[in-house]
Amino acid sequence: MDFLKARSTGLTLVLTVALALGLSLAPVPEAFRPVPSLQRNGPLGPKLVALVVPASLTGKKPARPPPVDTAVADALPPEEEEPDAGTAVADTAPALPAVPTTPGIGLEELSAPTLARALELEALRERMGAQHVDIELNCRKSAPDGTCLEDGLAPFTRALAELRADTRRTPVRVVQLGDSLIASDHITDMVRDRLQERFGAGGKGFLFITRPASAGRWTRSGRGSDGWVIERLVDTKWPRDRVGWTGVAFTSGGGAQSTRYDVDGARTAELFFLAQPASGSVQLSVDGKALQRIQTRGFSKTKSEAAFARVSLPEGAKTLSLTTSGKVELHGVTLETGQPGIVYDTVGLLGGMAEVYLRAQPAAFRAQLRQRKPSLVVLMVGGNEAFFFSRERTTLEQVRAQMKELISRVRTNVPDSACLVMSPIDAGVRTLSGDITPRRGSKEVGDIFREEARAGGCAFYDAFTAMGGEGSAIRWLDEGLMLEDLVHPRVKGSDLLGHLFDLSLQRAFAKSHAPLVAVADPPGLQGADAALVKTFERLGRREAGEAVRVGIAQLGASHTASHYFTDAVREVLTKRFGDAGQGFIAAGKPSPRLDAAHVARELEGEWTVEDALEAAPGGLWGLTGIRAVGAPGAKLRIQFCKDCPDAKTPNGRLDLYTLDGPNMGAPEILVDGQPVPPDAPLPEPLTAPTVRIRSFPVSGPAHTVQVAAPADSGVTVLGASLEQDTPGVVLDALGLPGATAFTLRDMDAAAVDAQLTSRRPDLLVFWYGTNEAGKADLDAEALRRDYPALIARLRKATNSECLLLGPTDRLEQDANGQWHEAPALASVLRTLPQVAKEAGCAYWSPRAAMGGERAMLRWQRAEPALGHADGVHLTQEGYQRLAGAFVRDFLSAYELHKKAQPTARVEDN
Known part of the structure; x- marks a missing residue:
């Protein structure tokens, strides 16, 4: 019998392969290949065999775990941890790509390391033909005469402005619901990180009890024991009348189950669970010590309902553990810092669609959403709708009705929240003949979503066009940005999608928000190509093996006197060019x-x-x-x-x-x-x-x-x-706390010049401006006049080049505890680039490298803290981070100089 079964199986496989090869030569029905353009041909051969022959017979391991739910098109999530070349920054700080960026695309308030990565993604965007697409704001509230009183993003951008002005004491929460594109927290991780950098981090937000699928990353869940029973809205038999938009029920089944979270920096945790008759309890422990036991039994003897329990976490907590007793159903945990900032919840369900989220029990959907008090709800579905439409398993009328209902449910349940609908991205189809064509339905579904977003008072983001439009999935596959399924982007592709969406959000905020300091403060090292020629040439000669000493003298105030910044810069430069003392x-x-x-x-x-x-x-x-x-x-x-x-x-x-x-x-x-x-x-x-x-x-x-x-x-x-x-680099830290450029000006000129000349600097770095920014009576004209004269005098005495550093972000706190810009910050930011230009110096803005407007506030609230409570100074970690940003920009400019290959050699002093 076993022999006959094996023989039958083998014949079936042979016939299957033969049939598949035969079909590959036959015409494909137009319904399955609706877009004849942009085809990519390729041999079917090994790919087809891999699809129809089990790995047990070929002797090969499967390329990836099987789909969690083969009934849905996009059940396969992005790979868990995919190497992504280009994300790491080497000590040698390779030159950033020369990307022409138009002011106002959203890069202005990114800190230096994030900006470096953003520029890499901008270069990738240009190569892939992806586009910057503005969010269509639409109108959420109209006057009787039809005039729009409030656009679709207004509650969100208003909340961001309150964070920026330091008038908000609660987090700004975003809830994003979607499909497998975000199930592993790709795309959304980029957006979350950027928003938290610009506006402060409020915590990790909503996390599942454990990973709800066998594939994907663990970033948005705890690490649970193996005995949890998991039911999802996407399952054939979903948990009816129990689960809200969180989409997954985790049941202990009666035995003790547990999960553990990394809570570093969090001060509050909130448990989402189902209160039901005869339910058990959950023991919460922090770092192994019991914290609180939560009873999940409901008040009603017959009714179950969504419930919540919030606990405070002790300062310095590292891990939070949950252990069940009795039968318990949990839905997730939220973790927050208790500080104003951004909290970005990501709930991605494999196979998610508008129809799937409509399966949620309405009362639970409402209770969970209101409990989060979101300022913005983002709906990112459509990929599965487009797939089912392309297979004639749904109609556009059904897609429209389902999205209309989902938007209505969100608007009704949280009427004070903004909402935003995203279109599906482009996808491809691989035919049996080996051709790859764009999948039918993505644009059609996107157009419906656009119309329903406008009708429902939600903003709309056209991710399809941003990706590059029809056929972009094929280009992305060729460049290694898409998985072979032609549906899911790889890590780098997801990063690019997140980058584009983030910049669209930032542009929308910029349009609604007047800058608190209306001064251009560009990031990066400005003017280095002309001002640092001799310094870069000497570094190049040193790197080439010549016995060259490169002297750098940094003069400044407390930022320099602390030594933390210069120590970090010295460490990188001496590691690369040699340590001369x-x-x-x-x-x-x-x-x-x-x-x-x-x-x-x-x-x-x-x-x-x-x-x-x-x-x-x-x-x-x-x-x-x-x-x-x-x-x-x-x-x-x-x-x-x-x-x-x-x-x-x-x-x-x-x-x-x-x-x-x-x-x-x-x-x-x-x-x-x-x-x-x-x-x-x-x-x-x-x-x-x-x-x-x-x-x-x-x-x-x-x-x-x-x-x-x-x-x-x-x-x-x-x-x-x-x-x-x-041979090597010598870097002098010459700082006096509280000093200004006027302090150095008023010191005996001959004494200063003689000592500085003895140090033999090739480059003078001047870091003044932060203390000037704190002077309400600053004479900006005197600074613009006397500072260039001082620099000219010292350059003449030492025959050196020069580089000016501007102020860090400086804030002052009023009697009510609210932070404001230092009185002369705007004046200093306007003046110092003029000083640098007049003195023939390069210019670098620490404030821009920190992230621009109100960066100090975010650095103060970072974990660990990067800014001091005085609003002026940085912590040791902050100075080291700022030094890393400076060194990257400095060495990137040096690399660009090397590529220019100047013909004239600058002689030694």
């Missing part, structure tokens, strides 16, 4: 900010650390505007490469900067514990205080210099520097 360290008190650079300062005895902020113009100061004045017998030590591992390094030079004067004895100086020979007598006695630079040869990486005041007089120390006799 730590550079300049100012005299001063001990500071943990120096720990990362393995530098330590120590004061012993009576010292006074003075700065140039409140001093009269013309004083003698160190390069940072600091001087440490020690009483007789006081000692100061600066230790370089503290706790560094032993390393063989060439010889180097340790320089000590002091302020000598008349009637002052010679300081006692020790280098690595050894006294240095006394100074030779000066040819003429000093008649006024003078900057003195002493240089000591050293070898090895770790060195300590100690300066002791004579017993009968004091000593003034300005700082010290260490360099190695090895």
Whole structure:
């Protein structure tokens, strides 16, 4: 019998293959190939065999798991984790693609790393023929005379404006319902990340109990035990009268089941469940400790209904676990931070359609949607409708009626929420002859959705046209952006769709929102091609193996004085071009900010650390505007490469900067514990205080210099520097907290010029502007006049190029706790690009790299925090992130310079 069964099976397979090959030569009915244009031919051969012969007979593993629901066209979701070349940023920071971008397409408020990825997607968009398509706003509320009072997105864009103005204390929630295109959270993950970056993150939002299908990613669910019984609206026997738009019921069945969530940063969790007679309970635990037990038994003895239970999570919670007792039906969990920001719920059902969501129990649909209090509901279906229409299994009239009803249900249940309908994307069909043609129905269904969105007061987004229109799925397949099923985009294709939809949302917001600071503040390194030629050439020679030193001196205020930014920049540059030493360290008190650079300062005895902020113009100061004045017998030590591992390094030079004067004895100086020979007598006695630079040869990486005041007089120390006799980059951090460009201007010019020249910079980086932005009485004209003159003077003294950094975003908080722009921020943002242009410098905007308008507010609320509560400074993580953005833009400009291959060589100093 087994032999006969095997023989029968084999004959069936042979006949099936023969029939399939025969059909491939026969005409295909027009209903199955309705669009004759844009065909792509290809051999059927191995693909056909793979379709009809089981892997057990071919000896090959299946290419992917079988569809979860073979009854629906798009049951196969995007692959779980697909390698996506181009998303990672190498340390070498390759040049960004040269993409002509029109102002106003939505790129203006993206932080630097996100902008870099967006530019890559823009290059991909141009190559694929995809388009920027504006959202059709339509009208949701009309006056009696027919005038539109409120467009279809108004509740959403108004809520975004409230977030931006810091007048909203609750999250702005988006609920997106869709099919398998978003079931694995592709497309929507891009939109969520962008919105949260621009407006703040309010949490992960709605998550399933466990993954509701055997394929896809785990990003929008917990990780549940294996015993959950899962029922979905898309199933043949769906859970009637129980489930709302969440679409899936997870039943424990009576045995104990569990699930676990990563809740890092969340402060509230809300359980969605079915309250029913004789139901059990759910134990919530945080990081293994019991938090709260929730009873899911309903009040009614006969009726079941959607119910909710909210709990607070302790600060610092990492994991939330749910364990059932008794028979329990759960629908999901929401996680939120408790902060104003964006919460973006994604509910994608494999095989989802308008008709599927209409299967939801109406009361549960209403209760769940109202519980989320969304500002926007997005409906992203249509792919399955188009498939069934192309197979003549539905009609356009049925599609219209179902979408009309779904829109009506949303508008009725949450009348104060905006709604947006998306068209289906393009798809393809592979015929038995091996041809690939566009699938019939996508445009027709999209046109119906457009009409019903307009009639129902919802906005409409034409994803079909944005993708590139009819035939785009075939082009995307050729470029590796679509799966072989010609229905589902791969990761990169999904990213592109999300990118286009996000920019359309941003454009819609920009049209409804007047900028809080009406100043152009473009991202990226501006003017580097003309201003940094010598610097880039020297870096190129160093990279080519020449023994070249590249000196960079950054002058500024607290952003520079913190060392966090410059340490991060130095780490990348020295890793690529070589490390020529730590550079300049100012005299001063001990500071943990120096720990990362393995530098330590120590004061012993009576010292006074003075700065140039409140001093009269013309004083003698160190390069940072600091001087440490020690009483007789006081000692100061600066230790370089503290706790560094032993390393063989060439010889180097340790320089000590002091302020000598008349009637002052010679300081006692020790280098690595050894006294240095006394100074030779000066040819003429000093008649006024003078900057003195002493240089000591050293070898090895770790060195300590100690300066002791004579017993009968004091000593003034300005700082010290260490360099190695090895090619590479030296980056000096010369910052004074609270300083402005006027502070540097008013310091003694000869003293500053002499010290700066001794540092041999090829590039001067000026980072002023944040403190100027905080001055209500800022003289912007004086800044525009005096700052270029200062830069010109220092460039002449050092024969260096220059780069200006603008202010970070700076906010001030009023008595009511509401944040506003610093009083002179707009003035500084207008002035500094003019200064850079006049001085012949490149320009880079940290504020734009942070994300532009109100970026500080979002950086404060990030997890971990990137901005300090003062609205001025960044955290260490924030400075490091900003430094990463700067280095990428700097090295991208350098790569573009290398490609230009200049013919003239710039000579060394």
